[in-house]
Amino acid sequence: MKPLVIAGRQFKSRLFVGxxxxxxxxxxxxxxxxxxxxxxxxxxxxxxxxxxxxxLDAIDFDKYLVVPNTSGAKDAEEAVRLARLARAASGLDWLxxxxxxxxxxxxxxxxxxxxAAETLVxxxxxxxxxxxxxxxxxxxxxxxxCAAVMPLAAPIGSARGIRTExxxxxxxxxxxxxxxxxxxxxxxxHAAKAIEIGADAVLVNTAIAAAKDSVLxxxxxxxxxxxxxxxxxxxxxxxxxxxxxxxPLTGFLE
Amino acid sequence: MNLNINGQIKEFSEEIITLEDLLLNLNIKKLDRxxxxxxxxxxxxxxxxxxxxxxxxxxxIVSFVGGG
Numbered sequence: 001m002k003p004l005v006i007a008g009r010q011f012k013s014r015l016f017v018g019x020x021x022x023x024x025x026x027x028x029x030x031x032x033x034x035x036x037x038x039x040x041x042x043x044x045x046x047x048x049x050x051x052x053x054x055x056l057d058a059i060d061f062d063k064y065l066v067v068p069n070t071s072g073a074k075d076a077e078e079a080v081r082l083a084r085l086a087r088a089a090s091g092l093d094w095l096x097x098x099x100x101x102x103x104x105x106x107x108x109x110x111x112x113x114x115x116a117a118e119t120l121v122x123x124x125x126x127x128x129x130x131x132x133x134x135x136x137x138x139x140x141x142x143x144x145x146c147a148a149v150m151p152l153a154a155p156i157g158s159a160r161g162i163r164t165e166x167x168x169x170x171x172x173x174x175x176x177x178x179x180x181x182x183x184x185x186x187x188x189x190h191a192a193k194a195i196e197i198g199a200d201a202v203l204v205n206t207a208i209a210a211a212k213d214s215v216l217x218x219x220x221x222x223x224x225x226x227x228x229x230x231x232x233x234x235x236x237x238x239x240x241x242x243x244x245x246x247x248p249l250t251g252f253l254e
Numbered sequence: 255m256n257l258n259i260n261g262q263i264k265e266f267s268e269e270i271i272t273l274e275d276l277l278l279n280l281n282i283k284k285l286d287r288x289x290x291x292x293x294x295x296x297x298x299x300x301x302x303x304x305x306x307x308x309x310x311x312x313x314x315i316v317s318f319v320g321g322g
Contacts, residue, residue, distance in 0.1 A: 018322030043321025046260040049280055055320040056287060069321050085316050088296050089289035205322035
């Protein structure tokens with residue numbers, strides 16, 4: 001397996017973790033630690049003038065690469081505005097670009113995402129776009145200079161697992177930039193599957209954050225991703241429709 | 255002095271001259287984690303202490319929250 005390198009930066013962990021929906025800042029901090037992740041995502045919102053959000057205190061900006069997202073953006077213009085604000089706040093160029101005008105399924109708008117990506121790459125952002133598992137769109141995003149692509153497995157937070165496998169296979173086959181499977185992964189086996197079919201990394205939020213014991217689930221995802229990675233590096237056997245005996249084929253007592 | 259901040263009109267009895275005064279008055283401590291727009295123009299963090307706020311300025315103050 002090739003090392004995971006995005007925009008010239010190498011990562012050991014193939015598990016990226018979102019920071020939304022945790023029951024407490026303590027649970028978030030402990031889960032991030034247990035997951036072994038090096039990349040976490042955050043959202044950008046108006047500061048609550050009546051008190052600060054303690055979530056921010058739970059995230060160690062020195063320990064993790066903190067990648068802001070553009071959640072809440074309904075079109076390219078809003079996404080670009082959010083991106084510029086995110087960069088001003090974090091001092092970093094990394095950005096998870098998401099444009100999701102549809103409030104029910106939160107599906108990304110491909111046209112607006114591509115438009116925003118083109119602008120943001122020109123402005124020097126390291127753009128990681130969240131998109132449908134659309135191989136053609138992934139190539140277009142790669143062509144405009146995105147550092148990775150983040151196709152969805154299933155709708156955000158749905159825990160439905162990999163429902164887009166045929167198209168993920170094509171994306172993985174064609175892509176010259178890392179493929180990070182994002183959204184919809186509900187169980188560690190889903191994350192393992194994504195790595196086994198050749199994804200470079202996965203991004204998980206709800207499955208860990210909304211589990212009763214987030215720290216334990218963070219560990220489970222870490223182990224699953226590492227298991228899949230080890231399996232790929234081990235040189236796994238090819239599938240076969242016929243049996244292949246594991247025991248000697250000579251008859252009993254021959 | 256009244257200012258429009260994050261869509262709300264806020265009244266200040268203390269003297270607010272710079273953006274940094276305003277952020278401190280609002281009890282925002284992590285100035286290195288916020289971004290501010292005044293009238294849709296982003297103010298860099300390094301300019302917070304030299305940016306003068308004016309009556310009727312439309313100010314947006316944003317920061318990070320949990321997200322996926």
